[in-house]
Amino acid sequence: MTPANPGPPPFIQATRTSYDTITDAYDKQFPVDGLAALTVERAFFGAYAELVRASGTPAPVADLGSGPGHVTAHLHTLGLSVFGVDVSPRMVELARRNHPGLRFHVGSMTSLDLPDATLGGITALYSIIHVPDEHLPATLAEFRRVLVPGGYVLLAFQAGSQEGAEHLHLTERFGHEISLDYYWRDPDAVAEQLGKAGLRLHTRVLREPQEGEVRPRAFLLARKDG
Template sequence: MTEADFLNSTRASYNAMAIDYDERFRDELAAQTLERAVFAGFAELVRNAGGGPVADVGSGPGRVTAHLHGLGLSVYGIDLSPRMVELARREHPGLRFEEGSMLALDIPDGTLAAVVAWYSTIHVPQERLPDVFAEFHRVLAPGGYALVGFQVGDEQRVYTEAFGHEVSLTFRRWQPDRIAELLAGAGLPVRARTFREPERWEPTPQASLIARKPPLPPADDQTADDQTAGDQAAES
């Protein structure tokens, strides 16, 4: 499958089921205690690092974008599906949502405080994940955070029907170790991870990883290095 093929089928599928997806998942976070704790911790980390713009990539109807906004982040949404973007704008008129793909973000280098990909990398073929994480690394400022949520597993599911609509959509499950390895390979070492067993209707365990682009060393370190070099020179 070419890149255009998988992006086109994902886009068309979410266009078809945007309204139903929104109705099904709108209130889901209310029942997800651990996920809300992850978002709260993540928001605090981002705020403590100085804050700044946050992109929720694959934002769908914007429920996570709105939740993160409520936690004090300057967050906006980006989604492949124009119907999802339209819906998110209608549901959250105070927030910004744009059309775009996580494989080629229209964002300048080193400008974001954080990137969130909440159950959206699940539609990207595994061999393209290094490109996605390289893109996250590119747009993050030094010290910026990435949060990735996904179902745990090894298999993929191809759906041809969802909510009564004809779709062509592949859902991929990942092993957290593999995703951590790919994030680290892109220059985003993982700082924290959650794993929980399935609850209610879920068929698989769920995981999230928080990775961080290494911050620049404090200017003082340079002074300390110069000082050490000076001391060593004086002693020799």
């Protein structure tokens, strides 16, 4: 007898439901051209795109946790063959409306519906913040599984302290009832997890908080060796 499929972990469903609930408000709060003021982020995206192109692989890039799709669209302008994946169906609908020429799919970064070694690159920008500590190692291992040898992964996240991960649970955002967890992590700890998953660290940058921000922003670029 085949055991029943247990389905996704509860945090996946909670994250999906929460972002489905706030999609319209999120779209009004964060403009499509929001990258224009993010100089460091755009520089990182440019370096990442150059490295992926230089690897010579024809495999596409996946933007995991693509939300409204503006980062996916920016990566496309940098010459990458890229598609977006988001756990929220309503966010995917929004991204498709915003960027009708690009591909967006509903899916979870913790269990990608992709064969082994099919991606030339992965971006996960401010999306691993919703993955609990106990699920992060398996998620990073999943990233390595779907990357081709020589493929790159770019992570961005709000940094926590060196004393350990900080956890915040929100029950309301933009005036809507939600159930959403955030995990702020020490960049060195995440870099160590990347190494354990078989992804060699290439670059580590910490940007100090800018106007309207509370926490530093961490950027980690890693590579899957052959």
